[in-house]
Amino acid sequence: MIDALYQSDSYLRTADLPLVGMHDDGVLVKRSVFYPQGGGQPGDQGKLELASGDMLPVHTTRYGPDRDSVLLVLRKGDDPLPEALKEVSVGDTMTGHIDWAQxxxxxxxxxxxxxxxxxxxxxxxxxxxxxxxxxxxxxxxxxxxxxxxxxxxxxxxxxxxxxxxxxxxxxxxxxxxxxxxxxxxxxxxxxxxxxxxxxxxxxxxxxxxxxxxxxxxxxxxxxxxxxxxxxxxxxxxxxxxxxxxxx
Ligand SMILES: [Zn+2]
Missing domain, CATH: 3.30.980.10 (Threonyl-trna Synthetase; Chain A, domain 2)
Known part of the structure; x- marks a missing residue:
């Protein structure tokens, strides 16, 4: 089950998000403040703050495989994933900040x-x-x-x-x-x-x-x-x- 913070409080802009998996396009979370694309509404953009203080741009958000997680997309097209992700492992908690104006x-x-x-x-x-x-x-x-x-x-x-x-x-x-x-x-x-x-x-x-x-x-x-x-x-x-x- 996804803990859909975007549904329980659509005004929430920031939340701590434990990492549950890595993906070719970014990272997977079960608890998400980012809305995954669906129902005609685009996925959220924003920033992901790592424990190191690095801020990674979240280009969009989609459902992960089997729709039981949320994928924060951290690369554009075929660009490589950000270097800073190499220091991150499953179980780490990151802080997500959505692009609130959008x-x-x-x-x-x-x-x-x-x-x-x-x-x-x-x-x-x-x-x-x-x-x-x-x-x-x-x-x-x-x-x-x-x-x-x-x-x-x-x-x-x-x-x-x-x-x-x-x-x-x-x-x-x-x-x-x-x-x-x-x-x-x-x-x-x-x-x-x-x-x-x-x-x-x-x-x-x-x-x-x-x-x-x-x-x-x-x-x-x-x-x-x-x-x-x-x-x-x-x-x-x-x-x-x-x-x-x-x-
Ligand atoms: Zn609606």
Whole structure:
């Protein structure tokens, strides 16, 4: 099991991380403050502080082999791993520092995309989160979409200052609460044991493993920037944060 600090406290920027394995691209940890790429959200960047005081850049974060660990990627492409790693062995504890400005931007965009799926209650076929911007693809058959109207609806949800909470639920608990499934915008996967549900006030509830802000107000000004047709029934809706302050 991964101790996903990025899920239990998405505002945590620094943590001690025991090394559980070496990898061709970096090091493996079970306890991680770095979010591993997944669900359309990029892996975190940052720095890894060794006991020697050396600071190694973490270029990105992915799941390790078998997804039971987190891989902190410490080299770019085919570059060699940093020399300082030679003094490190499994069992050592290092201190991880995430690139908070970038992560916080991802958290704001990610939460805004949940709200976009409220404004556009259609099946989501894809999505991507970037720094200060993101997109969702929707299965929508009919009619043009109005950018200005969508922006206004999205901004109203942001300004509603809705709290964002998480909850873990088992298949059995899910079965015992059929009303929960009815209110959910995305159906949780079955058979995985436990599912993490992310609730935004009384406006959205869906299974999600990503990182979110604590209140929608933290998203700040947001706009629907572009709506593209990607195939007959596929609309790609791009949003952008208009303010990059509040870090
Ligand atoms: Zn999410």
């Amino acid at each position: 992560r916080y931007s991802f958290m704001r965009v990610h939460t805004a995309l949940h709200l976009l799926s409220v404004v556009l209650p259609y099946p989501v076929t894809g999505g991507q989160i970037g720094d200060g911007e993101g997109r969702l693809d929707f299965d929508i058959a009919d009619g043009p979409l109005d950018k200005t109207a969508l922006t206004e609806q999205l901004q109203a949800l942001v300004e509603g200052d809705h709290p964002v909470d998480q909850d873990w639920i088992t298949d059995a608990e899910l079965d015992a609460q059929p009303d929960l499934v009815k209110t959910m915008s995305v159906k949780p996967p079955r058979g995985a044991g436990k599912v993490r549900l992310v609730r935004i006030g009384d406006v959205d509830l869906q299974p999600c493993g990503g990182t979110h802000v604590q209140s929608t107000a933290e998203i700040g000004a947001v706009e629907v920037r572009k709506i593209e047709n990607k195939g007959k029934q596929n609309r790609r809706v791009r949003i952008r944060l208009s303010s990059e302050d509040a870090v």
